[in-house]
Amino acid sequence: MADRQALLDRQAPLFGRVAIVGIGLIGSSLARAIARAGLSAEIAIADRDPAALARAEALGLGTSYHATAAEAAKGADLVIACVPVGACGPVAAEIAPVLSATAIVSDVGSVKGSVIRQMAPLLPNPRRLVPAHPVAGTEQSGPDAGFAELFDNRWCILTPPEDADADAVEKVVALWRACGANVEVMASDHHDLVLAITSHLPHLIAYNIVGTAADLEEVTQSEVIKFSAGGFRDFTRIAASDPTMWRDVFLHNKDAVLEVLGRFSEDLAALQRAIRWGDGEQLFDVFTRTRAIRRGIIAAGQDTASPDFGRRPAVEAGPAAVEPPVKAAKAS
Numbered sequence: 001m002a003d004r005q006a007l008l009d010r011q012a013p014l015f016g017r018v019a020i021v022g023i024g025l026i027g028s029s030l031a032r033a034i035a036r037a038g039l040s041a042e043i044a045i046a047d048r049d050p051a052a053l054a055r056a057e058a059l060g061l062g063t064s065y066h067a068t069a070a071e072a073a074k075g076a077d078l079v080i081a082c083v084p085v086g087a088c089g090p091v092a093a094e095i096a097p098v099l100s101a102t103a104i105v106s107d108v109g110s111v112k113g114s115v116i117r118q119m120a121p122l123l124p125n126p127r128r129l130v131p132a133h134p135v136a137g138t139e140q141s142g143p144d145a146g147f148a149e150l151f152d153n154r155w156c157i158l159t160p161p162e163d164a165d166a167d168a169v170e171k172v173v174a175l176w177r178a179c180g181a182n183v184e185v186m187a188s189d190h191h192d193l194v195l196a197i198t199s200h201l202p203h204l205i206a207y208n209i210v211g212t213a214a215d216l217e218e219v220t221q222s223e224v225i226k227f228s229a230g231g232f233r234d235f236t237r238i239a240a241s242d243p244t245m246w247r248d249v250f251l252h253n254k255d256a257v258l259e260v261l262g263r264f265s266e267d268l269a270a271l272q273r274a275i276r277w278g279d280g281e282q283l284f285d286v287f288t289r290t291r292a293i294r295r296g297i298i299a300a301g302q303d304t305a306s307p308d309f310g311r312r313p314a315v316e317a318g319p320a321a322v323e324p325p326v327k328a329a330k331a332s
């Protein structure tokens with residue numbers, strides 16, 4: 001894209017100091033993407049976990065490393081909270097006293113209305129809050145799991161409140177474009193409804209189906225693992241996603257998730273009825289419609305047409321396909 005190239009060709013970095021609070025999958029991917037594009041003279045990294053911070057330093061993800069968000073935010077032009085949605089309020093409270101008058105605050109949370117409600121009242125200048133959600137990720141966590149290309153050609157949705165400063169929005173748009181993403185701006189409640197159906201509900205279904213299979217008394221755990229080559233395996237991948245992150249998503253997008261869950265339950269009941277009454281025509285119609293949607297996603301460049309969702313055995317694909325070391329899932 002011409003405007004992305006122009007961003008990359010500019011002489012001075014877009015920011016003097018970017019602070020990344022939380023150096024997990026998204027925070028570390030962002031640090032790598034910011035460095036790749038030369039977007040900031042300094043990248044100050046904060047994490048409450050000393051082991052994650054030490055790992056970030058060993059990987060050379062930033063220019064300075066801090067045990068607290070406030071230390072990283074001091075003198076920053078942009079602070080990005082890359083923590084679970086429920087931790088955004090406490091991060092805002094911690095950084096507020098040290099923020100400069102012109103500092104921009106952003107985040108990467110998967111829910112947007114709650115992030116604005118949590119952060120805006122605590123910030124000295126709420127008009128410089130520009131929430132963002134990169135619609136890109138994996139089921140892995142921690143600084144080793146990130147990679148600079150994560151956002152390439154993926155969407156990043158910004159949900160600035162209506163009275164947000166235009167120059168702050170422009171700078172966050174420029175940052176994400178230079179990190180490889182396509183940017184769309186929308187209202188936070190619309191974002192939360194769209195993502196409830198495209199992301200949050202599928203995760204809930206995956207957590208539920210894997211939980212149900214594991215609980216089935218007639219099917220042993222070893223059979224669940226042994227015969228998981230079918231569709232079930234894709235659910236297990238999604239259901240391996242970080243429990244803290246997803247707990248917060250459901251607690252903070254409660255209304256939209258319950259709304260789409262109601263609709264989903266009705267449609268599931270209709271399929272149940274079609275199976276019970278042998279209504280093959282209805283089943284065929286639904287499955288034909290859904291197949292077209294998959295093809296639309298591939299046509300839009302949001303996934304690969306390769307069979308098996310593009311996955312290849314690690315041996316065939318070489319070292320890059322070997323799973324990076326990841327942090328153990330957190331149970332809190």
Ligand code: NAP
Pocket residue numbers: 021022023024025026027047048049052082083084085086087090108109110111133134135136137138139140141142143242245249330
């Ligand atoms: P992650 O790899 O688990 O990293 C989260 C980081 O936040 C960790 O460093 C964690 O430290 C820290 N953290 C957790 N609770 C905290 C708290 N109460 N206060 C301060 N720091 C805390 O998670 P992630 O996948 O990067 O997700 C980060 C954000 O990105 C979430 O809001 C999520 O909704 C959003 N997001 C995720 C994806 C995805 O696919 N994963 C995609 C788009 C957006 P500890 O290790 O000490 O817990």
